[in-house]
Amino acid sequence: MLSVMPMQILYFSSDCTYTFIYYIIQYRKKVVLDNLRKAFPKKxxxxxxxISKRFYRHFCDIIxxxxxxxxxSKEDAKKRLNLKNPEIIENFVKDGRSILLYTAHQGNWELLVYLPLLLPYPSNTFYRPLNNLYFNGLLLLIRERFGVTCVEKSKGYRTIIKQKNNSEIVMNCIIGDQSPRKESAIHWCNFFNRKTAFYLGANNISRKTNDVVLFPRFTKVKRGEYQLYFEIIEEFPxxxxxxxxxxxxxxxxxxxxxxxxxxxxxxxxxWKLTER
Incomplete structure (x- = not known):
């Protein structure tokens, strides 16, 4: 019922939600402020x-x-996401190269599901299933509606290797900014002036497949309208x-x-995982 409402009503609902979660229940407010202080010690x-208030407003809009x-509709979806440099992907695909989009929880990452409307190439995204079967099914319905194929994270490596063996040209999307689990294969990077653990999945997969690695960076033009710019991380990983x-x-x-x-x-x- 919410989904069929005009965006004006949804943004009004977003404003109300912001007031509720920021001022009343203070959802993860201590975590947000602690993270911001760690990242920006001079502020x-x-x-x-x-920054925290602007984050919560943006977060509610994402929801x-x-x-x-x-x-x-497809027409409205295309208006909400503008690709700044689609030619970077088009040129690599013409050369027979698959793309690994090494993305993050930045901008509105959920709008990456619109990519099949803007680029005529198969697109996969890798995800960790939710424990709640209803919400897991709902997220899959939303994410696959325009042609993205959702692949469970545990099957990601086998899926990409199979694509490579079959000479398929695909855009694969992997989110890389989660906090890793202790038992995971990790690498410590200098991130906001502190040692930070990152998953090694995208690094190791791209070295194996030699797929072009791009970072998709969101900017917001106005409320509900985003631009996406592709930055080369590695051309020959x-x-x-x-x-x-x-x-x-x-x-x-x-x-x-x-x-x-x-x-x-x-x-x-x-930063819940610390280097020993």
Whole structure:
């Protein structure tokens, strides 16, 4: 029912939700403020609070923009996401190269499901299933509506290798800014002036497949309208020694966050894993 509402009503609902979660229940407010203080130690209290408020407003907008994806028309979806440099992908695909979009919880990452409307190439995204079967099914319905194929994270490597063996040209999307689990294969990067653990999945997969690694960076034109710019992380990752790809990704992400800090997901516990 929410999804069929006009965006004006959804943004009004977003404003109400912001007031509720920021001022009343204070959803993860301590986590957000702690993360911001760690990332920007030179900013004063007022500056940190200002970023946190802008983050919560953006976060609430993401929720309702994602809900709208369930019923939005193809024409309206195309208006909400503008590709700044699609030719970078088109040129690589013409050369027979697959693309690994090494993305993050930045901008409105859920709008990456619109890519099949803007680029005529198969698109996969890798995800971790939710424990709640209803919401897991709902998210799959939203994310696959325009042609994206959702692949469980545990099957990601086998899926990409199978594509490579079949000479398929595909855009694969992997989110790389989650806080890893202790038992995971990780690499420690210098991220916001502190050692930060990153998953090695995208780094190792790209070295194996030699797929072009791009960082998709969101900017917001206005409420509900985004631009997406593709930045090259590695053109030939198989030639890149060690963990160069994940190190470059961490730098791209930090630069993007520093430019528009409110558009990153500060509510997750990014630095809960510490180096021993």
């Amino acid at each position: 004063n209290k007022d500056e940190i609070n200002d 309702f923009e994602s809900i709208k994806t369930l019923t939005i 198989s030639r890149s020694p060690g963990y160069k790809t994940v190190d470059k990704y961490a730098r791209c992400l930090e630069n993007t966050i520093t430019t528009v800090p409110e558009m990153w997901l500060w509510s997750h516990r990014r």
